[in-house]
Amino acid sequence: DAKTTQPTSMDCAEGRAANLPCNHSTISGNEYVYWYRQIHSQGPQYIIHGLKNNETNEMASLIITEDRKSSTLILPHATLRDTAVYYCIVSAGGSQGNLIFGKGTKLSVKP
Amino acid sequence: DSGVTQTPKHLITATGQRVTLRCSPRSGDLSVYWYQQSLDQGLQFLIQYYNGEERAKGNILERFSAQQFPDLHSELNLSSLELGDSALYFCASSVGQGNRELFFGEGSRLTVL
Numbered sequence: 001d002a003k004t005t006q007p008t009s010m011d012c013a014e015g016r017a018a019n020l021p022c023n024h025s026t027i028s029g030n031e032y033v034y035w036y037r038q039i040h041s042q043g044p045q046y047i048i049h050g051l052k053n054n055e056t057n058e059m060a061s062l063i064i065t066e067d068r069k070s071s072t073l074i075l076p077h078a079t080l081r082d083t084a085v086y087y088c089i090v091s092a093g094g095s096q097g098n099l100i101f102g103k104g105t106k107l108s109v110k111p
Numbered sequence: 112d113s114g115v116t117q118t119p120k121h122l123i124t125a126t127g128q129r130v131t132l133r134c135s136p137r138s139g140d141l142s143v144y145w146y147q148q149s150l151d152q153g154l155q156f157l158i159q160y161y162n163g164e165e166r167a168k169g170n171i172l173e174r175f176s177a178q179q180f181p182d183l184h185s186e187l188n189l190s191s192l193e194l195g196d197s198a199l200y201f202c203a204s205s206v207g208q209g210n211r212e213l214f215f216g217e218g219s220r221l222t223v224l
Contacts, residue, residue: 034211043113043201043215091211098167099211101154
């Protein structure tokens with residue numbers, strides 16, 4: 001699975017959009033971009049994933065660049081409950097490999 | 112609530128002992144995954160089972176073993192425990208064997224004294 005690079009930490013004001021970047025310059029054509037988050041010591045929570053196209057669900061939006069070498073997770077209106085570690089993971093589907101979590105980005109939403 | 116149930120939530124034991132962690136996956140999910148999270152190592156993938164069979168192995172020590180039973184619940188057995196095994200152990204489940212949309216339980220916190 002391709003490696004990802006994320007900033008160690010970020011701050012965001014409550015009510016503003018939180019934009020979390022991720023670089024995955026060695027991503028392969030069959031690899032998806034997944035985002036998970038982990039609120040302090042709780043189990044990680046799936047947020048969203050995508051292959052090429054931008055994706056949106058009730059939690060967030062995922063913007064993938066055309067060359068697929070980077071992506072951005074957008075939380076449109078961050079709340080204090082969005083304070084968590086956000087993991088960007090690149091993984092192929094199918095039975096090959098598994099989700100490999102890196103160190104992620106610690107997002108702190110401040111009032 | 113992810114629908115994944117892990118027991119016990121907390122466990123304190125001594126070095127050299129053996130413990131069993133249990134996981135019940137979401138209804139309908141056939142895959143079960145085990146992850147270990149310690150302060151210095153982050154989330155480490157240990158092992159995956161799909162419908163009772165081992166599918167993938169990660170950084171799982173030989174002192175650790177797991178199995179998935181016909182009712183799809185899974186157990187992670189940790190033996191000859193060392194201080195360094197103190198960690199949060201998460202179980203996750205998914206519908207298929209290649210699905211990456213995992214649903215995680217709340218974890219079992221193991222403390223080895």
